[in-house]
Amino acid sequence: MQPHDSTLADKIVELRRKNQIPKRFRVSDVLAVLAGEYADDYIKTALANFCDSTGDYVKRGATARFRRVERGLYELLSN
Numbered sequence: 001m002q003p004h005d006s007t008l009a010d011k012i013v014e015l016r017r018k019n020q021i022p023k024r025f026r027v028s029d030v031l032a033v034l035a036g037e038y039a040d041d042y043i044k045t046a047l048a049n050f051c052d053s054t055g056d057y058v059k060r061g062a063t064a065r066f067r068r069v070e071r072g073l074y075e076l077l078s079n
Helices: 003-017 027-034 040-049
Strands: 066-070 073-076
Touching (some): 003 027, 027 040
16 A cells, blocks of 8 residues: 555545535545545545455555445445
């Protein structure tokens, strides 16, 4: 895992804690706040890769940050 990856995950967690994105959020919710800071495809990838039990980063040892509620819809593992 690269440091940049965890920074994005940390930012998404912080957005949620500050109520800047909904409790259950989509890539579009994150993009609305972080537009221009990260590539759209990178945000889509990071959300999926930091999901518990299915994320590629998680399978390689990163801490899971999100849970996939349904296709394209996520929530934080801890609030």
